Amino acid sequence: MKKRLSISDIANNLGVSVTTVSFILNGKAKEKRISDALTKRVQDYVKKVDYKPNQLAKSLRTGKSKSIGLLVEDISNPFFANIADHIEKMAYDNGYHIIYCSMNNDEQRAKELIQLFRDRQIDGFVIAPTEGLSEVINSLIKQAVPVVLFDRPLADVETHTVLSENMNGAYVGTMYLLEQKKAKRIGFVTTTSTQSQMKGRLEGYMKAIDKVGMDLLVKKINPSLTDDDIAQQLQSFIADNKLDAVLFATNYLAVDGLKAIKKYQIAINNLVSFDENTAFALVEPPVSAISQNIKEIASEVVRILLSQINGKSTQIEQVVIPCDLIER
Amino acid sequence: MKKRLSISDIANNLGVSVTTVSFILNGKAKEKRISDALTKRVQDYVKKVDYKPNQLAKSLRTGKSKSIGLLVEDISNPFFANIADHIEKMAYDNGYHIIYCSMNNDEQRAKELIQLFRDRQIDGFVIAPTEGLSEVINSLIKQAVPVVLFDRPLADVETHTVLSENMNGAYVGTMYLLEQKKAKRIGFVTTTSTQSQMKGRLEGYMKAIDKVGMDLLVKKINPSLTDDDIAQQLQSFIADNKLDAVLFATNYLAVDGLKAIKKYQIAINNLVSFDENTAFALVEPPVSAISQNIKEIASEVVRILLSQINGKSTQIEQVVIPCDLIER
DNA sequence: CTGAAAGCGCTAACAC
DNA sequence: GTGTTAGCGCTTTCAG
Numbered sequence: 001m002k003k004r005l006s007i008s009d010i011a012n013n014l015g016v017s018v019t020t021v022s023f024i025l026n027g028k029a030k031e032k033r034i035s036d037a038l039t040k041r042v043q044d045y046v047k048k049v050d051y052k053p054n055q056l057a058k059s060l061r062t063g064k065s066k067s068i069g070l071l072v073e074d075i076s077n078p079f080f081a082n083i084a085d086h087i088e089k090m091a092y093d094n095g096y097h098i099i100y101c102s103m104n105n106d107e108q109r110a111k112e113l114i115q116l117f118r119d120r121q122i123d124g125f126v127i128a129p130t131e132g133l134s135e136v137i138n139s140l141i142k143q144a145v146p147v148v149l150f151d152r153p154l155a156d157v158e159t160h161t162v163l164s165e166n167m168n169g170a171y172v173g174t175m176y177l178l179e180q181k182k183a184k185r186i187g188f189v190t191t192t193s194t195q196s197q198m199k200g201r202l203e204g205y206m207k208a209i210d211k212v213g214m215d216l217l218v219k220k221i222n223p224s225l226t227d228d229d230i231a232q233q234l235q236s237f238i239a240d241n242k243l244d245a246v247l248f249a250t251n252y253l254a255v256d257g258l259k260a261i262k263k264y265q266i267a268i269n270n271l272v273s274f275d276e277n278t279a280f281a282l283v284e285p286p287v288s289a290i291s292q293n294i295k296e297i298a299s300e301v302v303r304i305l306l307s308q309i310n311g312k313s314t315q316i317e318q319v320v321i322p323c324d325l326i327e328r
Numbered sequence: 329m330k331k332r333l334s335i336s337d338i339a340n341n342l343g344v345s346v347t348t349v350s351f352i353l354n355g356k357a358k359e360k361r362i363s364d365a366l367t368k369r370v371q372d373y374v375k376k377v378d379y380k381p382n383q384l385a386k387s388l389r390t391g392k393s394k395s396i397g398l399l400v401e402d403i404s405n406p407f408f409a410n411i412a413d414h415i416e417k418m419a420y421d422n423g424y425h426i427i428y429c430s431m432n433n434d435e436q437r438a439k440e441l442i443q444l445f446r447d448r449q450i451d452g453f454v455i456a457p458t459e460g461l462s463e464v465i466n467s468l469i470k471q472a473v474p475v476v477l478f479d480r481p482l483a484d485v486e487t488h489t490v491l492s493e494n495m496n497g498a499y500v501g502t503m504y505l506l507e508q509k510k511a512k513r514i515g516f517v518t519t520t521s522t523q524s525q526m527k528g529r530l531e532g533y534m535k536a537i538d539k540v541g542m543d544l545l546v547k548k549i550n551p552s553l554t555d556d557d558i559a560q561q562l563q564s565f566i567a568d569n570k571l572d573a574v575l576f577a578t579n580y581l582a583v584d585g586l587k588a589i590k591k592y593q594i595a596i597n598n599l600v601s602f603d604e605n606t607a608f609a610l611v612e613p614p615v616s617a618i619s620q621n622i623k624e625i626a627s628e629v630v631r632i633l634l635s636q637i638n639g640k641s642t643q644i645e646q647v648v649i650p651c652d653l654i655e656r
Numbered sequence: 657c658t659g660a661a662a663g664c665g666c667t668a669a670c671a672c
Numbered sequence: 673g674t675g676t677t678a679g680c681g682c683t684t685t686c687a688g
Contacts, residue, residue: 006665017675022667033673055447056393057665060384060680067427076413081404085430088403092429092437097444099395099427101420102413109420116425119383258610279607282586334681345659350683361657385681388664 005051014045021046025053059121068305069117070100071110071127079251079275079292080128083150086298087126094306096123107132114140124305129154131194146308148301152197153318160308162300162319166197166274169290169323170204173247173272176288176325178212181270183245187217187237189257190249201249201274217241221253234260238268245270251277254287276326286328293321333379342373349374353381387449396633397445398428399438399455407579407603407620408456411478414626415454422634424451435460442468452633457482459522474636476629480525481646488636490628490647494525494602497618497651498532501575501600504616504653506540509598511573515545515565517585518577529577529602545569549581562588566596573598579605582615604654614656621649 007025011018021042023032029039045051059065068091072080088098099117103110107130114136117125124146129137134156140147141159150162177183188205190198202218209216219237221230234257238246246268248254254273261268271287273280280287300319307313335353339346349370351360357367373379387393396419400408416426427445431438435458442464445453452474457465462484468475469487478490505511516533518526530546537544547565549558562585566574574596576582582601589596599615601608608615628647635641 004665007667008665011675018666019668019676020674023674026667028668035673038673052443052447054388054449054665056384056388056449057680058667060382060388060664060682061666061668063680065384074413075403075416076406076409078404078406078409081406081409085402085404085432088428088430089432092441097427097429099425100416101425102416104413104417113420115380119380120425121382121384255606255610262610262612277606278583279605279610282583282590282607282611284590284612335683336681346682347659347661347684348657351658354683363657366657382681385664386683388666388680389682389684391664 004054005049007051007053010042010046010049010051014042016042063121065121065123066095067097067099067120067122069114069122069125070098071103071113071125071129072100073103073105073128073130075100075102077252078277079294082294083298086295087302090299090302094302096306103130105130111136118145124148124309126150126301126305128152129157146305148305148308150297150301152195155196158316160304160317162297162304162321163197164292164297165320165322166200167204167207169274169292169325170201170247170249171208172204172323172325173274173288173290174205174208176327177245177247177270177272178208180327181245183270184214185217185241185243186214186245186247186270187219187241187243188247188249189219189221189234189237189253191253192220192222198249205247217243221256227256227259230256231260231263235264235266238266243268246272248273248287251275251280255279258283258287274323281328288328289326291324291326293323296321332382333377335379335381338370338374338377338379342370344370391449393449393451394423395425395427395448395450397442397450397453397455398426399431399441399453399457400428401431401433401456401458403428403430405580406605407622410622411626414623415630418627418630422630424634431458433458439464446473452476452637454478454629454633456480457485474633476633476636478625478629480523483524486644488632488645490625490632490649491525492620492625493648493650494528495532495535497602497620497653498529498575498577499536500532500651500653501602501616501618502533502536504655505573505575505598505600506536508655509573511598513543513545513569513571514573514575514598515547515569515571516575516577517547517549517562517565517581519581520548520550526577533575545571549584555584555587558584559588559591563592563594566594571596574600576601576615579603579608583607586611586615602651609656616656617654619652619654621651624649 007018007021011021023029023034024039024042075081084100091098101113110133126148128151129149134154137157148160153161177186190202206216248257251273255277269285273287274290276289276291280289304317335346335349339349351357351362352367352370403409412428419426429441438461454476456479457477462482465485476488481489505514518530534544576585579601583605597613601615602618604617604619608617632645
């Protein structure tokens with residue numbers, strides 16, 4: 001790799017000191033009252049030789065790396081992929097870049113990753129946490145590392161969070177099945193995992209069902225089962241309980257549901273899912289969606305994190321973003 | 329942020345020199361013939377105080393950052409999301425981590441990003457290139473920065489590539505429609521963009537069609553049109569040409585096709601797409617897929633890149649990975 | 657076997 | 673207005 005120019009090369013070649021060059025490069029020319037002529041000469045030369053400062057050295061010196069760690073469960077989940085995309089864009093617009101990782105349900109690995117990111121002098125973290133992460137996240141917070149959690153809070157972690165209105169979203173989705181679709185037996189499909197966003201969604205469902213005094217019909221799916229077993233369980237759930245409508249707690253559960261419906265040729269018309277998925281508009285019957293406002297979630301996450309990094313805000317911000325019901 | 333321990337803190341607290349600590353930490357204790365007792369004492373202490381070396385300083389000194397830049401067009405495309413996931417995993421297993429970015433069709437931004445990554449002393453690049461990037465990628469190569477291209481080559485860039493067998497995949501997919509589905513009028517839907525993987529797929533289609541002497545029926549969709557316009561065009565394409573089968577050049581075009589089919593209630597049974605998409609197994613009629621071997625692509629990409637970074641191989645590797653036909 | 661010290665490229669207090 | 677210089681935390685040569 002051809003040796004890159006350093007700031008002292010620039011200074012030497014121009015016959016000025018590195019300080020001068022550094023000041024000019026960092027926009028402090030005016031402040032340090034460096035002559036316009038010199039400023040221009042340095043800038044022109046820098047452009048001409050296409051000099052780029054070594055960010056590593058800069059970071060080492062300033063303690064800021066201008067990078068943000070993004071940790072999600074699974075980047076191939078369209079919800080996370082879209083969020084990641086937006087966060088990346090907004091961070092970039094603010095001069096930050098993203099280092100991302102999927103945790104893939106591996107708690108040990110997640111912890112290592114967080115540590116690793118710390119060692120790279122990451123300026124802040126954006127995390128959709130899994131349950132075992134409380135301790136390591138708390139230790140970040142104790143060390144005053146900026147952290148923003150999204151999608152789900154962590155019971156024993158007090159920090160900035162950006163969440164969707166899970167309870168209300170599920171409530172609205174259930175009411176839609178009740179009132180528009182005139183459903184009489186509405187099932188709710190969630191996971192066995194106890195992530196708090198799932199709890200909120202269950203509550204929303206229960207609140208709506210309780211309001212009209214219907215039966216609560218809830219199925220918890222263990223995500224580690226095989227596709228076939230899951231399909232089998234869903235088919236029984238729908239058939240045994242004579243459901244005429246189902247609310248799914250998240251997009252991949254709805255996809256599982258659609259697989260079961262197809263495989264067992266189940267006749268059911270009223271389907272609603274939390275989150276979007278390309279398949280929802282395409283299948284017959286289509287799946288309505290309680291759509292999280294991904295753009296706004298991303299923008300709040302970045303806003304809060306940056307204000308943390310820049311030491312602007314001290315109080316803990318907990319933002320809740322409403323969902324939209326997409327009727328299909 | 330509580331001040332972190334540095335190597336000299338460790339050395340001072342232990343009454344040894346930083347050199348000794350550094351050697352031990354880097355596994356050179358034996359080589360440098362440092363006593364087992366001392367080695368153990370240092371290691372125990374390091375563990376006790378949970379000391380972690382500052383990677384930035386390490387990188388600055390060694391010139392290696394142990395990180396890889398991954399540039400794709402759009403991380404919310406499931407094909408790229410899955411590839412990213414695998415690449416990230418394999419890189420991590422080798423002690424590397426990923427800095428990723430979506431380029432979102434913004435050539436200017438892509439160039440900036442590549443430059444930015446360079447400034448961060450990235451050890452290597454993995455890129456699914458867009459057309460305008462030849463120049464900047466060539467300049468990376470000239471500077472001996474390891475680069476691996478995947479998904480599509482760039483005509484005027486000579487470097488390592490990992491590609492799918494596009495031509496043969498499309499050929500097999502078309503033959504499937506011909507022989508198994510007895511289709512008589514098979515259309516091919518691709519994009520107006522001239523990415524080379526699309527060319528290969530078109531060739532595969534043509535080769536199969538020519539073989540049986542049927543008419544070539546090709547529609548190029550301009551991706552910047554609105555969803556409605558695209559649906560409209562696809563509906564005309566299918567109706568005007570009385571198609572009984574369609575081969576889509578990529579998963580999002582097939583999704584567009586499914587939208588059109590649904591919107592206009594088009595009766596067509598024989599659909600095949602390049603790439604997978606969750607929707608394909610769920611819709612009626614289902615969409616068969618020419619599935620790229622994502623895991624193998626990722627593993628080849630990482631293997632080649634690492635061997636470049638470690639200076640092991642000199643010759644240019646161009647790997648082609650076969651596709652699987654998933655019949656539905 | 658171990659230590660002193662140079663230096664990776666940059667920033668910024670301090671001096672002139 | 674501009675230059676000198678001390679580090680940021682680490683690796684590694686060279687001397688003992």
